Amino acid sequence: MKTDPRRFAFLGLLLSLLALLTFIGFLVVRGLTIAGTATVDPDLLQNGLLISGLSIILGLALTAILDPESTRRFLVGRQAQYGSNSLITLLAFVGILIFVNALAYQNKQTWDLTEDKSNSLAPETLEILKSLPEPVFARAYYTTRTSSDEARKLLDRFAQNSNQKFTYEFVDPEFNPIAAQEDGIERDGTIILKMGERKEPVTFASEQELDAALLRLINPETRVIYFTIGHGENSIEEPSDIAYTQAVATLRKKNYTVKTLDLRAEGKVPEDAQAVVVSGPQRPLTEPEAQALEAYLNNGGAVIVMYEPQPLSRFENNPDPLADVLAKWGITFDNNFVIDRNANPASFAVSDINAYPNHPITQRMAGFYSFYPTARSLTLNTETPGVTLTRLVITNANAWGETNFASIDQNQVNQEAEDMPGPLTLAAAAENTTSKGRLVVFGDSEFAADALYVRGNGDIFINAVDWAAEQENLISLTPKSPAPRTFRAPGTLGFIGFVLTSICVLPLVVIGGGVWSWFSRRRRG
Numbered sequence: 001m002k003t004d005p006r007r008f009a010f011l012g013l014l015l016s017l018l019a020l021l022t023f024i025g026f027l028v029v030r031g032l033t034i035a036g037t038a039t040v041d042p043d044l045l046q047n048g049l050l051i052s053g054l055s056i057i058l059g060l061a062l063t064a065i066l067d068p069e070s071t072r073r074f075l076v077g078r079q080a081q082y083g084s085n086s087l088i089t090l091l092a093f094v095g096i097l098i099f100v101n102a103l104a105y106q107n108k109q110t111w112d113l114t115e116d117k118s119n120s121l122a123p124e125t126l127e128i129l130k131s132l133p134e135p136v137f138a139r140a141y142y143t144t145r146t147s148s149d150e151a152r153k154l155l156d157r158f159a160q161n162s163n164q165k166f167t168y169e170f171v172d173p174e175f176n177p178i179a180a181q182e183d184g185i186e187r188d189g190t191i192i193l194k195m196g197e198r199k200e201p202v203t204f205a206s207e208q209e210l211d212a213a214l215l216r217l218i219n220p221e222t223r224v225i226y227f228t229i230g231h232g233e234n235s236i237e238e239p240s241d242i243a244y245t246q247a248v249a250t251l252r253k254k255n256y257t258v259k260t261l262d263l264r265a266e267g268k269v270p271e272d273a274q275a276v277v278v279s280g281p282q283r284p285l286t287e288p289e290a291q292a293l294e295a296y297l298n299n300g301g302a303v304i305v306m307y308e309p310q311p312l313s314r315f316e317n318n319p320d321p322l323a324d325v326l327a328k329w330g331i332t333f334d335n336n337f338v339i340d341r342n343a344n345p346a347s348f349a350v351s352d353i354n355a356y357p358n359h360p361i362t363q364r365m366a367g368f369y370s371f372y373p374t375a376r377s378l379t380l381n382t383e384t385p386g387v388t389l390t391r392l393v394i395t396n397a398n399a400w401g402e403t404n405f406a407s408i409d410q411n412q413v414n415q416e417a418e419d420m421p422g423p424l425t426l427a428a429a430a431e432n433t434t435s436k437g438r439l440v441v442f443g444d445s446e447f448a449a450d451a452l453y454v455r456g457n458g459d460i461f462i463n464a465v466d467w468a469a470e471q472e473n474l475i476s477l478t479p480k481s482p483a484p485r486t487f488r489a490p491g492t493l494g495f496i497g498f499v500l501t502s503i504c505v506l507p508l509v510v511i512g513g514g515v516w517s518w519f520s521r522r523r524r525g
Contacts, residue, residue, distance in 0.1 A: 009067035016059030023052040121157050125207055128214050129162040132195075136214065138168035140191045140205075141180055151191065151205035158210065184253045187455070193217060201254055204364055212471070216255070224272045225251060225465060226261035228289075232282025232314070234445055236260065241451035244279060250462055256469075263289040269296040274469035275438075277304045278322070280445030282314045290321035297325075297437040302468035306445035309337045309376040311405045329430045330384030331441050336401030336420055338375040338443070349375040349426055349444070351456075355394040361429060361440070361463040362392050368456040375444035377401045377424035386433050392440075393427040393460070400424070427460070429467070440464045 026048045121129075138155055142148040148170060155168040173180035173188070183192045183199070191202040193213045198220060200213040227236050227244070235243045236258065248258045261269070261276060263285070269276055269292055276293065278285070285293075293303055305326065307313070323333060338349040349372040356362040370393060380389050401420030430439040446452060448461035 009063045009070070012059045012061070012063030012066060014059070015062065016056045019052045019055030019059060023049060023056065026052060121161055121207060125158075125211055126161055128211055128218070129158065129166060131218065132162065132165045132214070133218065134195050135165050135167070136162075136217065137194045138166070138191055139179070139183065139194070140168060140170045141173045141183070141185045141188070142170055143172055143174055143188050146188045148189075151189070154205055154207060154210070155191075186250070186253075199255075216471075222257055222272060223255065223274045223469060223471065224257045224259060224270070225275050225277065225469065226259050226270065226273050227277045227279060228263060228281070228285075229260045230262050230264055231285060232280075234279045234449060239450060242280070242446055242449045244449060246450050246453040247448050247458065247461055250458065251465060254462070254466075256465075263292050266292075268292045269301060273301065274471075275302040275304060275465060277306075277465070279304075279306050279448075280308055280313075284315055284318055284320040285322045287321045290325050293322065294325045294328075297329075297432070297439060298435055300436045302438040302440075302470070304440045304442075304464055304468055306442040306448075307333055307376065308445055309374055309443075310335055311337065312374055326439070326441060328384075329432075329439050330381040330387050330389050331428055331430060331439070332379045332381075333443065334377040334379055334401055334420060334424075336376055336403050337405065338372070338377055338395065338399055338424055338426065339402045340395060340399040340422075342396065342398050343371075348373050349395055349399060349424075351393045351426070352396045352423065355423070357390055357392065359390050359392060359429060360467045361460065364463075365456070365460060368459065370447065370456040370460050371452060372426055372442075372444040372447045373452065374446060375426050377420060377426060378428050378441060378443050380425060380428055384430075388431045388433060390429045391425045391427075392429055392464075393425070393442075395422050395424045395426060397422045427464075429464075438468045438470070440468055 026045055030045050030049075138158075140148065140151055140155065142151065152170065158166045159168060171179055173185055183190075184201070185192075187203055189203070189205065191205060191210070193200045193202065193210070195217040198217055200216050202209045202213050227233065227248075236245060236248045237243075239245045251258050256274075261273075263269075267288070273296070276296065278293075297303055305322065310316075326332065337347070339347065340349050343350045351365075351370045351372075353365075353367060353369055356365045372393075377395075380391065382389050399422035401422075401424055403419055404416065426444065427440070427442045430441075431437070442464075447457045
């Protein structure tokens with residue numbers, strides 16, 4: 001008995017249907033890849049689309065070979081005529097859509113219809129983009145764990161307003177670790193701006209941060225940070241638990257030039273200094289050295305001072321001229337050792353994450369602890385004339401300043417009446433309103449050392465250097481006045497009318513339209 005091949009014609013249609021679904025799936029994945037929400041090998045996508053497309057044609061051809069009579073009737077019958085008309089209309093509609101989208105893609109144009117122009121760039125940003133001397137390429141490193149929506153929108157606005165001089169791409173550092181290593185990426189959500197051979201990192205995606213980085217690219221200058229030596233300070237060259245090699249590496253990645261400074265030999269702060277760091281000296285600076293730093297501050301310079309508690313240094317009862325300079329700025333070191341029973345160990349002073357002030361150094365620290373393993377507290381004289389003081393880091397109320405150092409040696413610390421109760425100030429910033437000199441003081445020096453250089457500790461130190469060197473805010477953007485938008489809920493009658501309209505009126509209109517159409521067709525026979 002001969003088998004009728006027409007019985008297997010449906011297999012060709014089934015193959016075409018499965019191939020069509022596969023083709024649509026590959027198109028969806030390709031769209032997700034373009035949107036940046038998925039990462040798939042482009043060769044795999046291209047081959048998948050090609051094979052599934054050929055499979056659709058193969059399935060239809062197989063059906064025509066196995067059942068040519070049914071295929072012929074379908075192609076010349078009334079259904080085919082109606083189907084061909086519908087197909088032509090559909091293809092024309094799709095063609096128009098493709099043509100319009102191609103024009104829109106080649107001639108990108110957006111309109112900000114918000115009342116306060118919240119989706120537009122500031123005039124200062126537009127001027128910077130207009131003045132770009134060379135093309136700028138931005139590479140944004142975001143893993144799937146960090147939302148890139150806001151950064152993507154912001155970079156897109158920069159690209160649309162740059163006359164094609166600003167381009168960008170998003171890279172997942174976990175899928176492309178080589179590029180991340182070449183760009184020195186240490187943190188998720190970092191954006192690297194490149195102009196020629198120069199690079200500038202942006203660790204926080206905001207219009208102001210991108211503007212500052214672009215200005216640094218347009219106007220390259222030597223930004224030198226000096227670390228004092230000669231008093232037992234933390235090393236910046238030899239790696240160790242108390243060295244600053246990681247912090248210095250981060251500064252160099254931000255295009256700072258880091259040098260050491262022997263004030264005893266130099267006699268003054270070099271003219272190219274953006275800031276001077278005094279990190280954990282074991283012996284006090286001499287009078288001439290302190291005077292050199294004071295003169296530098298009074299001329300608009302910037303100094304960062306980090307001291308250890310007195311029992312951990314060799315200051316003993318020797319005079320400290322630098323402490324006298326700090327006192328003129330309203331900051332004095334307390335002779336204590338901060339203890340926090342909530343910390344582990346208790347000698348670690350921990351910042352209160354809800355007490356960070358709105359200051360450039362700490363404005364992005366919300367939600368991140370910073371730890372100070374051996375700290376002393378600070379006292380601020382907020383009435384110091386001509387100086388603006390800000391408490392940067394504050395402990396919680398359970399911490400206290402232990403003044404009985406003997407009890408610390410015996411590991412038998414208890415809060416006594418003579419101890420300083422919390423909350424205590426661990427770091428402070430000061431700015432002279434006349435000279436614009438800037439001063440940052442920490443009651444600990446090991447928090448930014450290699451052993452504790454983690455997010456929170458590293459952030460606050462690098463932010464302090466940026467602020468002291470006046471690199472945190474190179475441009476002030478025109479503020480936008482937010483338009484108040486208040487939702488006013490409808491009253492009882494309005495709510496009832498809304499419900500009746502959506503539940504009753506609209507369905508009745510649809511039903512009425514259907515009944516009218518049915519009667520019209522009946523009358524026409």
